[in-house]
Amino acid sequence: MSDKIAVYPGSFDPVTNGHIDIIKRSSRIFSKVIVAILNNYEKVPLFTVEERIDLIRKALCTDKGIEITSFDGLLVDFAASVKARIIVRGLREVSDFEYEFQMALMNRRLNESIETVFMMPKAEYSYLSSSVIREIASLNGNIKGLVPENVREALLKTLNQK
């Protein structure tokens, strides 16, 4: 296990500027950040896992020390499999706290050697979520500046096809 490798898990359907902000902040602290997309078979996503990986990769361009992959099963098991001891989560508002607190303590119970750390995004991204972005985009609202440009284009294309 390395204390320099961090996993940043989530759905990222799609990635927003809030997520990108957290990824960049994490990559300044840890030597490797593994962005891990949860393969959640219960939910019907807007973008497939492969599309989400591709969108994040293109949005980050040349960032070194960042890997993008997917996982299923327990997060702590995935983290251990890639020798990561840190889970990064973003905290937007107080409303995130209760769920994140519960998950962090449960994950600690499942694997004592893995620590969860929280990061706050830039204030202007603190009201952003993928679901709000999907909703605004589907109603033809302006999402410029809230998601990377390639994500905005992909949303317009995908939603127009539906």
Ligand code: ADP
């Ligand atoms: P979820 O766990 O609800 O599927 P996401 O996949 O959207 O969450 O996000 C993964 C992580 O990124 C979570 O820790 C979430 O709190 C965080 N996050 C989501 N949106 C933002 C944002 N705008 N700013 C900072 N962190 C965020």
